[in-house]
Amino acid sequence: MKQSFALEEQIQLTDLGLELHIYRNSSGLSHLHLDTADQHRACAIGFRTTVEDDSGVAHALEHSVLCGSKQFPVRDPFFMMLRRSMQTFMNAMTGSDCTWYPFSTQNEQDFYNLFDVYVDSVFNPNLHELDIAQEAHRYSPGENDSFIHNGVVYNEMKGDSSDIDSILYQALCKHLLPGTPYERNTGGDPFVIPQLNAETLRNFHTQKYHAANACIATYGALDIPTLHNKLLAYEFTQKAADDAPSLIQANNTRSTHSIPIPISEDDAQEESGHLIIAYLWGDAADPIESLVGDVCEELLIGHAASPLRHALEPSGLCQSIEGSGYWDYCRNGMFSVEAHGCDPSNYERIEQLILTTLNAICENGFSESEIRDAINQVEMQERYIGGEQEPFGLQLCEQLLDAWNYHISPQTMIDTNYCFKKLKELYGEHTQALNELISSRLLKEFQTVILKTTGKADYHQTLHQHEEKLLDALSDNARSQYCKQEQSLKERQQKPDDPNILPMVSVNDIAKHYPLEHYQSGYMPCLSNGLTLLHASTPIQFTQDNDHHASLSLTRLISEVGFKHFDYQQSGKLLHQHFGNISSSIDTWMDAGSLHASLCTSAWGLSSNLDEMQATFIDYLTNLRLDEQERLGELCDQSLHAHKEQFVSHGTKYAALSSQAGCSAIAQLRNAQTGFPHYQYLLNAKSDIKQFQAQVHDFYQSIHWKETALHVAQQQEPRSLHAWSKNSLPSQQSPVNHTSSPPFQAFIINATIHHCACAVPAPAFDHHYAPSLAVIGHLMTNTFLHTRLREQQGAYGASAFYNPSLETFVLTSYRDPGLDASIATMQDAFEFLQTHTFNQNEIDEAIISAVAEFDKPSSPFGNIKRRIQMERHKLSEADWQEYRRKLLTVTKEDIKEAARIIADLEQSRICALGPEESFKNSSYAWHIERPLTWQ
Helix, strand or coil, X not given: CCCCEEEEEEEEEHHHCEEEEEEEECCCCEEEEEECCXXXXXXXXXXXXXXXXXXXXXXXXXXXXXXXXXXXXXXXXXXXXXXXXXXXXXXXXXXXXXXXXXXXECCHHHHHHHHHHHHHHHHCECCCHHHXXXXXXXXXXXXXXXXXXXXXXXXXXXHHCCCHHHHHHHHXXXXXXXXXXXXXXXXXXXXXXXXXXXXXXXXXXXHHCCHHHEEEEEEECCCHHHHHHHHHCCCCCCCCCCXXXXXXXXXXXXXXXXXXXECCCCCCHHHCEEEEEEEEEEECCCHHHHHHHHHHHHHHHCCCCCHHHHHHHHHCCCCECCCCEEECCCXXXXXXXXXXXXXXXXXXXXXXXXXXXXXXXXXXXXXXXHHHHHHHHHXXXXXXXXXXXXXXXXXXXXXXXXXXHXXXXXHHHHCHHHHHHHHHHHHHCCHHHHHHXXXXXXXXXXXXXXXXEEEECCHHHHHHHHHHHHHHCCCHHXXXXXXXXXXXXXXXXXXXXXXXXXXXXXXXXXXXCCCCCCCCCCEEECCXXXXXXXXXXXXXXXXXXXXXXHHHHHHHHCCCCCECCECHHHHHHHHHHHCCEEEEEEEEEEXXXXXXXXXXXXXXXXXXXXXXXXXXXXXXHCCECXXXXXXXXXXXXXXXXXXXXXXXXXXXXXXXXXXXXXXXXXXHHHHHHHCHHHHXXXXXXXXXXXXXXXXXHHHHHCCCHHHCEEEEEECCCCCCCCHHHHCCCCCXXXXXXXXXXXXXXEEECCCCCEEEEEEEECXXXXXXXXXXXXXXXXXXXXXXXXXXXXXXXXXXXXEEEEECCCCEEEEXXXXXXXXXXXXHHHHHHHHHHHHCCCCHHHHHHHHHHHHHHHHCCCCXXXXXXHHHHHHHCCCCHHHHHHHHHHHHCCCHHHHHHHHHHCCCXXXXXXXXXXXHHXXXXXXXXXXXXXXXXXX
16 A cells, blocks of 8 residues: 555644644654744654663663664764754654654755654664664773773763752652653663663664654645655554553552662761652643643742742751742653752651641632732743744644644644633633642642652662672673674774765855844844843943852842842742743953953843833842842852752763863853852852842942843834933953963762863954864864764763853863773874864864854844844954854864964863762872862
8 A cells, every 4th residue: 555645634823823734644654744934944753662661772772773774874873964964953862751853954955864864763773783782881891801881871871860850850750650651760770771782672663663653743944745755765564553651540649758869978968858749730741731730830839929939948948949840741740849958857847848838828729810920920931932952943843742642632732822711711710710729639639759868878889889790790701792892893983984875965055144133222123922022231340359259149139039128029929920031140251351241131021011021120120139138048058059959960061161260261250150169159158148148239239220231122113112222331341360270170079970071272252263163173073072982982972162252172071981081082182183184074064063053043032132242242243244154164274273272281171070989090180179068
């Protein structure tokens, strides 16, 4: 029977200017297309991949299918296409019940190129045994006849098992959703991953990766017959699709569980605890039910005056309630109340406080105005057109995959107007119905799980002993076989592939001119979906020693403290009524050898409320209350907890910041503001809140608000603008100094893996060879670091990049099992840069990657902020276009000359985060810091 696609339905989505087309292939393959004139095209291919154990089979397969296919028999098509396309997003992700393969690009031919590679990869993968060993796990010979456990997925999940948030999430799913696929660790438990083999992965592919169990979602200006013809070239077999994940029927049960987590001797025991009370919610696949969960989150913890937040944050019993709220990551929704940074001896008090507060909430209920405000807040969040992490079209594609996965109407998943009309009909004017639902979910009908962590100093030792046990059990014959496998893998990794097997966008295919957003003082037009952005830029100066710390602390306090005669709770409620979000940051840059800085504050809300938004925004910024010492202490605690939690999960950020700090004055300032030095500052502030208050207050009083430039961005030109909109941005200078730092800095974290970085000084954006350095970053990643650090040494990620704003060039590794070997590889990379003769194809690939990164759009509001930043930095559109033109014309000679600028390793600064034992056994002379014991 000849296969074909049939158009089953067309649905207008007027609010987003889209038309949804639903196609079905006779084999069972679904294709959902969002038709629009948008040239930023997107695609996501999804498979239902529920698992029955913790081996990580779905995760390991996701990695392995992207290692070559029938049509593209190269060893690494995914990473090769990263540098052969103008992609704005490329990835693959394993969820709890589905695996996604998303990509996006602004180039039409590039879209079809990527589509060909992705489709062939998922339906016709080679699944070579050596590639599986590289990506999943393997036993590799080490030093002195020893063996080590290696593999990208294995090392990734070792890092994940050190992340307390991940540990708690896995425990929550296990105990709240028993008997479902969600109780399993889909990414893989390092204790169980060694059970994986090539046969297991191939069988899982046969079972799950077939047409009836797949859906393709696309977005943008595409030729659908062309796509369908590409798919019809495959002879899809007729198989039965997996059922959608089923719901748990809730029961009125409550269970308490002790969850072990890693702590070290450096951890403050009185702040090492975590307590979570989680409730099974309704069907997350029902968009209305999911919105109800979001509304309940807003009512309970949405702002400082919300009852649960008001009860917990000032209690002094925990540092943070971050993570609390409604979750829809699984088929059943969940609602959690989380207290982090607790003294374990206070668990009973915290639990009683939460339960007493919930009882009072359910007894008293919420007023009609509170419910209306919460619904409006959720509607603002739903209307926001994102793009900071993933392009908006790709986000819509993933929502379509969710609808397909759960067998629900895709229209209801993305039609905001329909969903909110229904929500308001059900609850907007019937407050009692929502109050009764909250009461039944949190107190009466639905099951509850309570998690209380227990710190274990030997937490990682258990895995280490398990690894040793497996390695000791290897027979002589097995060791011989693994030595042969490692040698074969090394030969395979070093054997050059023919890149011409893969499609490629040529440099000549890239547009010579890339249009920027229209700019004018005051009002800036953009697609906003009924929302308006207010963005204020205020020049600031650092005149006191701690001003750079105080300025960053101020950005954390904005939207969280009171103003005028309103306390912080009253202010939180008022701001919550007007704005979907308020955020603030410090922008620092060098100009002609002088440091310049601005306080940048953004807020967005409904366009229909613009006049009141402007008045409230300006009134709030210029009349902050910084006299609420207890509130400042709470916010200081929250900031400390956020830093501490990121040391393991985002350690590469801290390594990169610290390494760059030794290379330039502006990098040292940025590290002081956002890296380990600011963590030290917060620790000191915690012990003397009065002094902290005085420093932030003095800095706030030094700000000249009337010099602020205010920009308003929305679809329609506003009737009136505040006087700030007519201001030009004055220039202010601050003194800048640079002090030396140790060449090798180590920071002890409680993890089994490392985050490493090596930085060298580099020139600023306006240097003649700046574009060449951007290209060199991609060259070093593509031709050296990826092979050595990721493929051969097992790090989850590796990269090199030029950072013109901090005047540095940086190499990093992420979730890296090694230390000395990785540092040696980074140092070797600079020698490789000097001695290797790059061919034109390698240079072209690096140019394409550099231009794609430079052109990558953000959200509509994000693009506007970039344009405003250009004005602050006195970077004209002509300057921007000239830099881009130079990127496109980088030559071999340019590469050679630019390489000399970053060749001096004597100026390099190296930083790593990892377990103490690694640094003790290292051959490098590390200057060791212990962040958890600073004071």
